[in-house]
Every structure is written in structure tokens, then in C-alpha cells.
Amino acid sequence: MTLTSMPVENGVNVDALLGARTAFADSPEIARFQWRSSVTWVNGTHSRSDVESFYGFAEEQHHHRSFSLDADHPLQFAAQDNGPTPVEYVLVGLGACLTAGIAAVAQQRQIQLRSVKATLAADMDLHGILGADPEVRNGFSGVSVSYHIDADATPEEIRAVVAQSQKRSAVFDILTNPTDVAVTVV
Structure with a gap:
């Protein structure tokens, strides 16, 4: 009887992560990142945060699309609960x-x-x-x-x-x- 095992697939490219760790060791400057967001007041306690770009791998980087996230407080705090x-x-x-x-x-x-x-x-x-x-x-x-x-x-x-x-x-x-x-x- 021959046993075959199914490959594990959790959707994570471990080889790429380990490769990045090796690259960072060889060139430490590319491991220095800056994460960013901009936040704009909308009204009351409601604000909108936008995330578009970051710095890493020794140059400016951009997400494949912009992300907008609303934050607010609940109605119980006399706010509008917009996020x-x-x-x-x-x-x-x-x-x-x-x-x-x-x-x-x-x-x-x-x-x-x-x-x-x-x-x-x-x-x-x-x-x-x-x-x-x-x-x-x-x-x-x-x-x-x-x-x-x-x-x-x-x-x-x-x-x-x-x-x-x-x-x-x-x-x-x-x-x-x-x-x-x-x-x-x-």
C-alpha cells in the first residue's frame, strides 16, 4: 500500500517570505519600511482614513488599490455610527x-x-x-x-x-x- 500526502495549502507563499528574510539580511536598508495613512474629518466624530502607499524595499510602493476606512462612535455616544x-x-x-x-x-x-x-x-x-x-x-x-x-x-x-x-x-x-x-x- 502506498500512502500519498496532499500538499499543505493555506495560501501563504512561505518561500517568498523566507526569500525576503534572506534579502533583508543581505541588504538591511530594504527592510526599513514606513506605513502611512491619511485621516480626514467628515463630521462629528466621523472620520475617513485612506491608505494608498508606503515606503519599503528602498523605494515608494503603492497598494494595488486605495483603501478607505470609516471610523465613528456609536449612537449611544451621541454620534452617527458610520463605522x-x-x-x-x-x-x-x-x-x-x-x-x-x-x-x-x-x-x-x-x-x-x-x-x-x-x-x-x-x-x-x-x-x-x-x-x-x-x-x-x-x-x-x-x-x-x-x-x-x-x-x-x-x-x-x-x-x-x-x-x-x-x-x-x-x-x-x-x-x-x-x-x-x-x-x-x-
Whole structure:
């Protein structure tokens, strides 16, 4: 009896990613990226963010199309609810980054994914952002991420994939380590 195995296909080109890592080692300057967005106030608490270009690989780059994202606050905050809140976008970014990492790590480890779903929640006390209590921080007091993953792997292998994704996640790093942010008016 001959056993044949189906190739693992999670939609991630691991060879290209590993090739980029090698290229970055040979030419470190091409690894320096600048991500950008422009945000325009629409009305009330509603704004629109546009993402079109970035700098990387030692030159200007453009997405294959422009992306526009609306942000607002819900009706319960006397707003118009024209989009997710900015803090919800932070959760979207974290979940998307971790999930992309899971797909990449699983592909590299030859683990076939059937489904991946993350549920994220963040706790926040609005006394801080509203200035009602100076002892309460403006941002999240905690974030939880829970994954349900169906894959051709043991639970230990799945936990190892998630741990590696977390270790390499840019958004996880941004949220868990201080980042210098400069705000100016021109």
C-alpha cells in the first residue's frame, strides 16, 4: 500500500517570505519600511482614513488599490455610527496580524488549516477618556484573544503555531511595548 500526502495549502507563499528574510539580511536598508495613512474629518466624530502607499524595499510602493476606512462612535455616544470606533480598529489590527501569522507559521510547518477564528475583547473604563477620573487610563486596561482553530495538528502543535505568531506579530508588539508617537500641528 502506498500512502500519498496532499500538499499543505493555506495560501501563504512561505518561500517568498523566507526569500525576503534572506534579502533583508543581505541588504538591511530594504527592510526599513514606513506605513502611512491619511485621516480626514467628515463630521462629528466621523472620520475617513485612506491608505494608498508606503515606503519599503528602498523605494515608494503603492497598494494595488486605495483603501478607505470609516471610523465613528456609536449612537449611544451621541454620534452617527458610520463605522467602527478607533479602538475597535486596534482590535481588528491585532486579530488580523495574529491570524495572518498563524496562516504563515502553519504553512511553514506543513500544518493544513481548515478554519481559524479569533474572538477579541478589550476592557476600557470611559471615566479616563472623558476626563471624569484622572486616575483611570484613557486606553484599554486589558485585551483578550481567544482562538478556535481546526487544523491537521495536535493541540500542542496548534498552541505552538499561535505562540510563534504572537512572537512575530508587529501589532502585538506595538500594543505590548512602548512606542514613541510624535503629534505636531503644521
